Amino acid sequence: MPDSAAASFQLDARLEADTLSVGDLPLSRLLLMNDSRFPWLILVPRRAGVCELIDLSEADHAALSTEIRQVSGALRDLVPADKLNVAALGNMVPQLHVHVIARTRGDVAWPGPVWGVGRAEPYDAATAERLVAGLCARLGL
């Protein structure tokens, strides 16, 4: 593992401001977007200076794919989901991050994408705590 890259990793300030921390998977920091309209997780590989999936090493990309599977499964266990949206965009925040979002046919953005739609509606503390606890239990965090 490139310890130096992990050591100098610092979460982007905007990602930090918009999310609640869930915990650290082997590669990625797991965040919950603080927007109760959509159950929306974000994985951020703890590798400094990486903006694109293809800038990850093959081993890191494989680890990220595994974590996407684990996180997707945990989310689908916890909340209703007619469809999962999994995406690495990064047009606004260049630090590599992967969205895993549980979409339902009744949500305010359906069937369009969620990015840029309206304003985030923060969780109340109890709901956020329950969701984070459920994720941690399923992911062994």
Added chain:
Amino acid sequence: MPDSAAASFQLDARLEADTLSVGDLPLSRLLLMNDSRFPWLILVPRRAGVCELIDLSEADHAALSTEIRQVSGALRDLVPADKLNVAALGNMVPQLHVHVIARTRGDVAWPGPVWGVGRAEPYDAATAERLVAGLCARLGL
């Protein structure tokens, strides 16, 4: 390999209508979205009835990640790209498909996502042919 799943795979009619075929990678059919506003590829794993990444076997998910890397690299070699957008959404077309899109700061949707923005502007035949030939050469198709 689940031969029966591959054998009964049929490309979704909307994906077929909106794209030009590039060729078949070991797992995925590779398509070029017929929209000259964005260099936009779509990978469709040839597995019948699969809608979510996590519904792929682990081996198929790993193969898809490899193909995403190859296709992303080929696209970045061929066209200008300030950012790659990689996404499996599927809210409109449930058949699992992964978008790999080269974004530039001057494109009509920047910095938002491309989905649902305006109308597709089809390629002229020569440009499409050149792009498809470039992709095939880089991907060994």
